[in-house]
Amino acid sequence: MTPRLSAHGVVKRFPGVLALDGVDLDIRGGEVVAVVGENGAGKSTLMKILAGVLTPDAGELRLDGAPLLLPDVRAADRAGIALIHQELNLADNLDLAGNLHLGREPRRGPRGLGWIDRSRLERDSRDLLRRVGLDLPPTTLTAELSIGQRQMLEIARALGRSARFLILDEPTSSLSAAETERLLGLIAELRAEGTGIVYISHRLGEITRIADRVVVLRDGARTAELSGGEIERGRMVREMVGRELESLDSCERALGEVRLEIRGLPMAPEAPVLDLDVRSGEIVGLAGLVGSGRSELLGAIFGVAPRSHGRVRVDAREIPPGSPPASVAAGLGLVPEERGRQGLVLEGTIHENLALPGWRRTSRRGWVRSDEARANSRSVVRSLDIRPGDATRAAGTLSGGNQQKVALGKWLPLEPVVLLLDEPTRGVDVGARLEIHRRLQELASAGLAILFASSEMEEVLGLSDRVLVLHEGRIAGELPRERLSEEAVLSLATGSEAAP
Ligand SMILES: Nc1ncnc2c1ncn2[C@@H]1O[C@H](COP(=O)(O)OP(=O)(O)OP(=O)(O)O)[C@@H](O)[C@H]1O
Ligand SMILES: [Mg+2]
Structure with missing residues (x-):
């Protein structure tokens, strides 16, 4: 029987935001389902629910027709579901082998309770790394990797868990053209082997190439499903945005x-x-x-x-x-590549992030002009259409694309x-x-x-x-x-x- 993972009527609320409003999604083994939608549409939230990172407020998940409860990530792991997060999730202080096997290191001795079997660990790691085209010794420190290499390492980690369902949340946003090609090739292989794949990307060209079906989310609701010849850039944009885009x-x-x-x-x-x-x-x-x-x-x-x-x-x-x-x-202003590690203070509010580079300037004159700074934040939020537009929210709670707007927006008031x-x-x-x-x-x-x-x-x-x-x-x-x-x-x- 073809494995089948489905979500029915999933609802998820965050303070002040209805992120998902009764969404259905169905993934079968051996197909690639793309999920597209504007920033904040609810894509990552839905994926986190499918992977046990978040629990839904209502609705249910099913695996091969039977109800599936995912109280945590381990439960999803046991069910054969792996999620590669949009914001990467690696331990910088471990080497590659350590990250690939984190929490499931091969061990020596009876019942696998002995010491970590380091030689097996490295052998397995080399195979996984080779599969994603990372030509590095497994003992390389993860902190030394480029962002594209980190992405490939995450993918290798999911491969090592031989997931039946693999969810990729914007996997190519920091990959080079060559790395992207390799990943798309790998996805085609996995599909042929029967893995069910969910693929999220704002690069619509990739989606027209690999998706068997496209599910469109808008404001937390599913607004369309496309297949075959309907999977085409203009059509996807219309369904996502609700209008044509001028160039x-x-x-x-x-x-x-x-x-x-x-x-x-x-x-x-x-x-x-x-x-x-x-x-x-x-x-x-x-x-x-x-x-x-x-x-x-x-x-x-x-x-x-x-x-x-x-x-x-x-x-x-x-x-x-x-x-x-x-x-x-x-x-001079710089908007760096890796907003999570370099560009933003994720625990800080949108307002604090927008005011950050300005602090030095304003405070040199004596004090931070807080009313002026707040008015500035409001105008940046408006002009870049940061959503939700409430500047007192923590930057880390924004969807990925909206975080990017904050990283850019913080320079605007400095002219x-x-x-x-x-x-x-x-x-x-x-x-x-x-x-x-x-x-x-x-x-x-x-x-x-x-x-x-x-x-x-x-x-x-x-x-x-x-x-x-x-x-x-x-x-x-x-x-x-x-x-x-x-x-x-x-x-x-x-x-x-x-x-x-
Ligand atoms: N932990 C959280 N706390 C509060 N609000 C949240 C949290 N996580 C997500 N949200 C909100 O839920 C909505 C959906 O966010 P989500 O990250 O699912 O969007 P997305 O479709 O993945 O967008 P993007 O394309 O930008 O990655 C957004 O309005 C977001 O601000
Ligand atoms: Mg997202």
Whole structure:
């Protein structure tokens, strides 16, 4: 009999939010069901219920027709259900083998009660790592992994549990194109082996490629189910957003004086140095494969990553290396890639997060102007359409995409001169992404200089006036708007074309 996992009439309330309002979902072994919806629609909440992380307020789960109670994650694990969380869940201080087997280490001795069988642990780990294409010794410390590698490690961990149902909540939002391909291939294999898969992504192109069925959630309710030829980008967007989306107009902006000036900045030890000017009104994209050095570059400019030599100036003012406060004071802002670890204080309220980079500035004048700060927060929440729009909520309770808006929004009240953005719309839904892009264009029109890194081709092509493509820590080439195309970016990014 085909395994079957289903949810019936699931309701989940959080203080002030009805996250799920009687949702049904049905997953059979050997199929890929995609769940799509805007940020905050309830996707992750539903997945957490299917994996025993949250208990529903009403409704029930069934496994192969029989009622299924999941009081905790262990119960879901025993039922063969594995969830790969949107916000990753790894112990940084363990090595890869330790994370892969956490809580189920192979042991020596009778009844498996003896010491941990370290050689078996490492052997099993090597197999799992190989399966997801992580070519690293199992003794590598997890803290050393890039975010894409961490994602693959989570997937390897789920594989090790031989789950019958595998739920992937935005697994590709931080993977490179090559890693994404590998993951999609792996999913196809698992499907062929009979695993039931739930796949969540805001990258609709992936969904048209792998989904057998698409379930659309809107405001906690299921609004449509698509299959076969109905699984198509425009249709999904209409069902998710409830209307057509216009596309981003590429607006001509007048370029002003140089706001960000970089001279002789080393891209990597041994690698050539970078000279770059970004002008007022200009949006410059950094493209390249994961690991090509984009994040390091942005970090070195801002001062969170080391910079041994080279010069950075903002409005002709020298920025000292390694001093984020000095960078902020000079009008530089950075929205980092990993919002959970670097960009936000998740326990803090939305308001506190939005006020954070400003504290230093306002308090230098004597005290924090709390009324002014609150008014600022309200206007940022409104202008980025952060939902729910109550600034006293903890940032950690927001859906992933809304957390991203807060990470961006906290810079707006500071009116920076130069904004550095690393994956500015990671995990943001199609409609909100368009809004953020419009907002960035407006900021540029008002005189800001923007330098952003993105692994989403659509974003690089749609937003940039000019693109620098990085390859293995060097600039492989520069593409002005007129020569910008997916092929041109890819051939430079993979090193298959010499710099023009
Ligand atoms: N622990 C929590 N406390 C309070 N509210 C919560 C909590 N978790 C989720 N919510 C709220 O429930 C709603 C659904 O959130 P959920 O994370 O399921 O959305 P999502 O569809 O996964 O969105 P995204 O695409 O941004 O990841 C949102 O309004 C969110 O703010
Ligand atoms: Mg989510």
